[in-house]
């Protein structure tokens with residue numbers, strides 16, 4: 345069995361794993377990344393694309409912000425459409441200057457790969473299966489099969505960045521983890537299309553027919569979602585039906601002049617809130633989707649993954665530079681503080697804007713009153729804007 349030695353063994357080459365390896369590299373710390381899929385597969389996945397300013401800043405400091413600054417769209421507001429009427433939330437004014445940047449996660453993934461591979465990073469693709477060993481000792485290791493041969497990575501620490509369905513969280517004994525979960529009774533059907541977005545900013549739409557989101561990847565590419573049932577059959581949703589539904593939910597007036605066209609991608613996203621506590625077991629540290637999932641309504645998934653990785657990289661740096669363990673010991677609590685605030689916001693945005701099939705008439709009226717309150721109150725809008733653009737880091 346071939347063995348290599350590194351300081352941090354990273355499982356998963358999604359945004360969390362790759363950014364961690366980049367930050368560690370910048371701090372002079374060696375890592376090996378094991379990824380079960382091919383580079384093309386990982387780069388081809390279409391995911392959300394709204395970045396908080398702190399995410400943009402971290403990617404910039406890490407040396408992967410060049411294209412993001414060139415191509416990303418800076419948005420100072422979002423719109424909420426209710427029963428055919430559009431209302432703008434001026435996030436920039438409400439927060440004293442905070443904006444978000446629209447830039448697809450697919451592009452971040454490409455930028456990270458390019459940068460890591462230019463630095464001769466050790467990334468093993470198609471490593472499957474990966475297994476974790478001696479995690480509670482100070483000599484943990486990862487084993488994996490590639491091309492039928494078994495390999496071993498000896499390390500000081502393991503970073504579990506392998507997403508919701510990964511092996512790292514699953515390797516933790518059940519009695520060492522507490523899981524919190526809510527599954528929503530709907531999903532999002534999403535398409536990409538080479539059409540001009542209906543508005544310069546995102547439109548979150550609440551209607552009697554259900555939620556819809558009008559987002560974008562550029563000024564020429566739209567990203568659109570409609571609320572659907574979790575078991576929806578994509579074959580029953582030809583493009584025409586999706587565009588008609590989008591127009592109905594936004595309303596005839598608000599969607600007047602909307603450019604339609606063939607979709608270039610079509611998929612269904614399930615909606616779930618999930619947290620595993622703590623985000624550490626022995627010398628294994630979970631980061632990103634491996635530890636938590638948010639429903640996409642608040643656009644927080646990638647931002648939370650980046651926030652985890654920032655805390656983890658700083659903790660490793662303090663350990664290797666000064667022999668300090670306090671950052672590692674505080675890692676889980678530090679991240680969970682931010683994670684739960686983002687969970688609350690994502691749950692709130694989801695509850696506020698979707699049609700719940702089993703909601704009582706009373707609950708429906710309360711939902712409507714809350715929407716009216718938010719849209720009519722500076723304080724309500726400010727709370728939304730503060731959370732959407734990203735809470736301060738220490739908080």
Ligand code: APR
Pocket residue numbers: 355356357358359360361378379380381386391392449471473474505506507508509510511512631632633634644645646647649
């Ligand atoms: N062994 C090796 N690699 C694995 C394994 C495994 N057993 N299981 C999963 N992986 C890989 C996946 O193929 C994927 O490339 O781990 C990576 C995890 O990446 P993501 O799912 O993108 O998770 P993360 O890096 O935490 O990024 C979070 O992704 O889902 C979105 O909204 C979420 O934007 C957020 C971001």
Ligand code: PHB
Pocket residue numbers: 391392393394546557559560567640641642643
């Ligand atoms: C997206 O553009 O994919 C997107 C934007 C905002 C969200 C979710 C997804 O809240």
